[in-house]
Amino acid sequence: MKILVVGGGGREHxxxxxxKKSPACTxxxxxxxxxxxxxxxxxxxxxxxxxxAMVAFAKEEGFDYAVVAQDDPLAxxxxxxxxxxxxxxxxxxxxxxxxxxxxxxxxDLMKKYGIPTAKYETFDDPRAAMAYIRAEGKYPVVxxxxxxxxxxxxxxCQSESEAEAGIKEIMLDKKFGASGNRVVVExxxxxxxxxxxxxxxxxxxxPMVSSxxxxxxxxxxxxxxxxxxxxxxxxxxxxPEIAETCMRTIFAPTVAxxxxxxxxxxxxxxxxxxxxxxxxxxxxxxxxxGDPEAQVVLPLLQSDLLTIMQATTDGTLDKTExxxxxxxxxxxxxxxxxxxxxxxxxxxxxxxxxxxxxGAEDVTVYHxxxxxxxxxxxxxxxxxxxVTATAPTLPQALEKAYAAARRxxxxxxxxxxxxxxxxxxxxxx
Ligand code: AMP
Ligand code: GLY
Numbered sequence: 289m290k291i292l293v294v295g296g297g298g299r300e301h302x303x304x305x306x307x308k309k310s311p312a313c314t315x316x317x318x319x320x321x322x323x324x325x326x327x328x329x330x331x332x333x334x335x336x337x338x339x340x341a342m343v344a345f346a347k348e349e350g351f352d353y354a355v356v357a358q359d360d361p362l363a364x365x366x367x368x369x370x371x372x373x374x375x376x377x378x379x380x381x382x383x384x385x386x387x388x389x390x391x392x393x394x395x396d397l398m399k400k401y402g403i404p405t406a407k408y409e410t411f412d413d414p415r416a417a418m419a420y421i422r423a424e425g426k427y428p429v430v431x432x433x434x435x436x437x438x439x440x441x442x443x444x445c446q447s448e449s450e451a452e453a454g455i456k457e458i459m460l461d462k463k464f465g466a467s468g469n470r471v472v473v474e475x476x477x478x479x480x481x482x483x484x485x486x487x488x489x490x491x492x493x494x495p496m497v498s499s500x501x502x503x504x505x506x507x508x509x510x511x512x513x514x515x516x517x518x519x520x521x522x523x524x525x526x527x528p529e530i531a532e533t534c535m536r537t538i539f540a541p542t543v544a545x546x547x548x549x550x551x552x553x554x555x556x557x558x559x560x561x562x563x564x565x566x567x568x569x570x571x572x573x574x575x576x577x578g579d580p581e582a583q584v585v586l587p588l589l590q591s592d593l594l595t596i597m598q599a600t601t602d603g604t605l606d607k608t609e610x611x612x613x614x615x616x617x618x619x620x621x622x623x624x625x626x627x628x629x630x631x632x633x634x635x636x637x638x639x640x641x642x643x644x645x646x647g648a649e650d651v652t653v654y655h656x657x658x659x660x661x662x663x664x665x666x667x668x669x670x671x672x673x674x675v676t677a678t679a680p681t682l683p684q685a686l687e688k689a690y691a692a693a694r695r696x697x698x699x700x701x702x703x704x705x706x707x708x709x710x711x712x713x714x715x716x717x
Contacts, residue, residue: 298656299579310594324655327643363389383551408474435467489605490552498526518707584617625700627670
């Protein structure tokens, strides 16, 4: 089979490396891809959001299957357009992608179907939003832009004046564009966060191994929010009892709710959960693999990813094996100095041969923001590389991932040094 993966980050690289293990996968392309992905797939420079150009290219090249990995092309209906062109694709259609693309949609869905989440109200008028915040008088309060905002549309406001500034930023200054036409104002929850990615075929949901992201830029969960500076899997807070509760109160009801609303979800549904004192609650849904969650979850997948993906498209997930290894995985992100604010690009990356580390067993380097410059690989994004190691235990995986990451260098490189620390504490180590 000739396969096209749409996107160009570490997550797409992880998907490609997993798909390549499938005996049925004979040819793999990535659009737009990046310098390091080019070592594993043929890259084609088409913007992931250019639906018309992508579909035309997919038809021209005669792909048998496509994987749309990124949120914005999903929200723009790329899976619908590919299907219309006769190319089956992994991922939700535009109607189902609303579960991520509109927080108002997802919150209203949870309210209607009794799925546990933070208490909230939605507003399209900034004055009404502020009146509600004042009347509630509880801080911190969480203000979220309705639409996609590159993961930056969530503000945790410690006071009335911070909330006022946040509402102004989102709704009046339109910092996130039309995403801020409406806001969700919700109660602040506390507890450990767990990411659970799942395969869905519209009716069946199969959770993958759990994981833990590290969203803040600096050690000790300090600094600005990023796309994620590292991940571990499994997440030790996510016990079998909690998993059972989540299946009963969150996963199965969500998939049934989407079906009942006439937009069954097919693809990877990401449950961002908080384990609150009142039980697990949904913080957010994503309509795709997490990045860098995919970089720890997929290396632990033992079953054939292509077969599973096709089963989500065909509606046969209940008859498909989805098995994960017992061990652990850890991913450490090497970022450009300054990320998530302004950073320089074009720095030469040292330590890699054909994009990978030589002689590092059970280690994979996933390329997030790299480009080719002649023979050399250079930095080309905020998150540059994700260094993943697998091992029988989490401490071993972390040690291997850090040892590997330290062998790679570029000017200004920054990584957190405490990925997995909280997970180890939860394990009593
Ligand atoms: P999101 O972009 O929706 O993933 O939100 C970013 C981060 O904000 C989450 O990972 C949480 O750490 C935090 N967050 C979002 N909503 C809440 C909430 N209701 N209570 C506490 N923290 C939240
Ligand atoms: N790592 C969080 C996300 O992909 O949204």
